[in-house]
């Protein structure tokens with residue numbers, strides 16, 4: 001009887017150890033997966049940053065804005081992935097702490113901020129070029145029509161002065177005020193103004 005109890009106890013011990021090992025393995029695999037996700041995200045962020053940096057060197061023309069938008073079309077997908085990663089992080093507390101300690105996590109945060117900053121810079125620069133183009137068109141129109149400073153005008157009046165007849169629009173969705181002759185045109189967004 002005692003021998004039976006002993007062997008039962010031994011089996012129970014083995015069973016609980018095996019369970020413990022299995023749980024540990026699952027946790028490790030979960031954390032490995034999360035790290036792999038982070039590394040993949042980092043690669044994507046880095047290539048995006050490279051694209052952004054390369055882009056800064058190129059003189060962006062107003063009619064290239066559509067191309068700019070297409071290039072940034074990858075961003076929503078990336079954001080979705082980041083959101084997914086964040087949701088995953090919230091699940092196992094231990095994994096979350098481990099993830100935050102991982103250098104990849106910090107690096108990705110930094111890359112994210114850097115990309116955001118570069119993108120804002122691009123958008124701002126593109127908008128300012130638009131405003132300068134509108135300003136130039138205004139001057140040409142005023143000269144041709146012998147208009148004096150303070151005269152009112154419409155953005156539609158300038159259509160022929162823009163490349164391809166396309167009226168520039170703010171890439172960030174700001175609203176343009178063309179303003180009177182002699183005053184620079186303005187965008188409703190902060191930082192989007194001719195220096």
Ligand SMILES: [Zn+2]
Pocket residue numbers: 127170171172173174175187188189192
């Ligand atoms: Zn703008």
